Amino acid sequence: MPKIKINREKCKGCLLCISVCPKQMIKQDSALNKRGVKPVKFEGGAACVACAMCVVICPDGCIEVFKEE
Numbered sequence: 001m002p003k004i005k006i007n008r009e010k011c012k013g014c015l016l017c018i019s020v021c022p023k024q025m026i027k028q029d030s031a032l033n034k035r036g037v038k039p040v041k042f043e044g045g046a047a048c049v050a051c052a053m054c055v056v057i058c059p060d061g062c063i064e065v066f067k068e069e
């Protein structure tokens, strides 16, 4: 099952990743990070297709994608 890993403390909450995910697998967290913004979080589940759109669009390199066998 593919999954992504988000660096929540590095995230600046621009929400670009949410706008490009075709499966709506990324949501904004309700809690602030150390930067004082609401970062995004991975919703999990099998719907992620590992397209890496979120990885490519993130201006700060906060997201990694993994393809698990």
Ligand code: SF4
Pocket (backbone or CB within 6 Å): 004, 020, 021, 022, 023, 024, 025, 026, 047, 048, 049, 050, 051, 052, 053, 054, 055, 065
């Ligand atoms: S890899 Fe693709 S499907 Fe998975 S969370 Fe990122 S944008 Fe969404």
Ligand code: SF4
Pocket (backbone or CB within 6 Å): 006, 010, 011, 012, 013, 014, 015, 016, 017, 018, 039, 040, 057, 058, 059, 060, 061, 062, 063
């Ligand atoms: S694109 Fe990057 S910096 Fe912007 S909300 Fe997503 S993870 Fe955070």
